[in-house]
Amino acid sequence: METTTKRQALIKAINEQLELAYDDTLQDILSLLKISKQEDDSDEIDFEEGLKDIAVNGTLTWSEHQQKIA
Numbered sequence: 001m002e003t004t005t006k007r008q009a010l011i012k013a014i015n016e017q018l019e020l021a022y023d024d025t026l027q028d029i030l031s032l033l034k035i036s037k038q039e040d041d042s043d044e045i046d047f048e049e050g051l052k053d054i055a056v057n058g059t060l061t062w063s064e065h066q067q068k069i070a
Contacts, residue, residue, distance in 0.1 A: 018026065 018029070021029070
């Protein structure tokens with residue numbers, strides 16, 4: 001409940017500021033939100049692929065991981 005109340009308060013405060021923002025600022029904000037969403041989706045896919053790789057190939061030690069990167 002507390003999280004929902006905080007979220008609602010944040011959204012209200014953001015909306016108030018958005019009403020005052022210039023159009024180009026609004027476009028910038030929209031672009032940032034889209035980038036953030038794409039990064040979240042990409043991170044989720046990378047994590048899932050990593051889990052699949054571990055299931056197939058087993059785990060790597062840190063030094064093995066560093067060697068593969070190099």
